[in-house]
Amino acid sequence: MRFHAALHSNLPHLSDYDCFYASVFEAENPALKALPLAVQQKQIVVTCNYEARRRGLRKLQLIKEAKKTCPEVVIVLGEDLTKFRDISKGLYSFLSSLVWGDQVEKLGFDEVFLDVTSMIEYNLQWLEPDITNSVFQLDKDDFTVGFEYDPTVYCGPTYPSRDDHLQPEHISLPLDLGQRLILASHLGNYLRKQLEERHGYTSTVGISTSKLLAKLAGNVHKPRNQTTLIPPFLNDTDQSDSYIIQFMDSHEIGKVPGIGFKIASLIRAAVLGRENDLELYRELRTCDQVTVGDVRTFPGMGPLMLDKILSGGGWPKDIGTRIWGLINGVDHSEVAAARATPTQISIEDSFRQLDTLDAVRKEILPLARNLIRRMHTDLTEEEEEMAGTDEEEADTMRDDTQDQPAVPPQPSTRKRRWLAHPRTLRLSTRSRIPPSSTDTNPSTAQPPDRTPTLYNNRISRSCPIPQFIFSFKDNVDAIAERLVHECLMPAFLKLHPEKSGWRISLINVAVTNMVDSAGSTKNSAGRDIGKMFRSQSRVLREWKVADVDNGVGDCQVDNSDAIKSDTALELEDDSMENDMWEHEEVDSSMDNSTYGAECHICGTYIPHFALKAHETYHSIPD
DNA sequence: TGGGGTCAG
């Protein structure tokens, strides 16, 4: 069987990005770390830090309730996602720069799948039996770049835990899966440390042989830790996946990634025997919870039965097979390669209700503006300065003279070009009352066979995108205004021909249907990284000393379950790390001293916010 | 290609 190591890493503490938002505010203002902090979008708490959780706050809680539960809570507004998106991009770029190949897949703002197979394979070949001190090479071309580790033991927690599990005395090299997972566990630990030391963000990592298992493994030891899901390697062959089965069986069916609310509900209904004539139904441990194990062992359960359970919906063709695979811990999906450009960009806002054209127009305008800004940041890059551009000769001469000291040309004067052109513009709305609905009371609606697909009330109209949206000459406001009048308002009227009474509660404006520009490089992410770091090797070399210092010793720290994540390694911070990562239009204007300084111990350039953590780290060993 | 659905965080 082929080894497919996926390393899944949640960038902040918890695997959801709840805490990611809170971490971003804490990074801006470290004083917040000691306080209960909640991030607000409209009337709800979308996220809160651990201090707030300790005091009883939860995500997706009403602001009112949160204030009642914890009057001292500090509330910050998080409706503008720009910061989160930028930080997320930066952390993502950093990980991509370390991992070989381009299989680095973002899931939301706060999670990344990494396929580290080739790194593991490469490092496997240097191992010799029973050597407890080795070097993990992070750069094929430079054996001095890497970190020390002990390849005879896992780094960090495993599932099953090593207390429950016989650690093999001798690991057969080099083809053993367990050995690969050991290496992956050390790499995961290294990546976590790098994220924390260099960027001030803690993360949780799951390590296994597929995206499915890596993701679920990541939930086991939640904040600021990692879990390696280990298959049995001493057991008999027929039960070779028993731990995986047990692991999967213990999950509630809806917790399995890929099984969402609808599918889980249908499967639960079937297993609980709601509409099944079979009365072979079993005693379920809890009334409400249906576990993967309950589903897997249900009489007759398999791909065909799942197909039947899910028949009638618009599901993918192989849905039964896929779900059955997930239930059995099988997931063959690959970690997706990095994308040059997103497939769509959308921006939306929600409201209590909008009922007049004027109100609608007033709300759409800023959405259009922001959308155009986003198109510029995400779909354009700086033009490569071509020697042949006659018109710009004067500028070019002045700006690009050799040996120009630290101040680069103003980014705003640089030429930009589109990496991709969206071809479609789309307006979506949601109303408080569904447009044409007859359902009076959803709670009384009996679930006979199919969910009546009640209330998923976003409706949309799209149109070809007007070409003026791509202009670099006209300013954003002018383009936005024209877009609203010529496209978006007409689209709105098509959506809502009625005179009034729409009770609009949400408006979304999107560009979709991207066509990559010819000549744009395949891997723009890689090029951005190249701009941010001189080269991968150089960056890594800068950190070489740190890496070696850390290797094994830190594993021991991390292995201890007794760490107080709140106090042990708190990071001081300054707000500017965004700008480290500020993409295409700004990067050439960076003056490093604005954002950080050189460490007086190792001389490495450290972003300002990470300096304290970095020095703390120097003080640990030796 | 347009409109909608489900999944994810």
Next chain:
DNA sequence: ACTTCTGACCCCA
């Protein structure tokens, strides 16, 4: 009171 602000992929016509 399944809420917020997204983004990816899938199906059907």
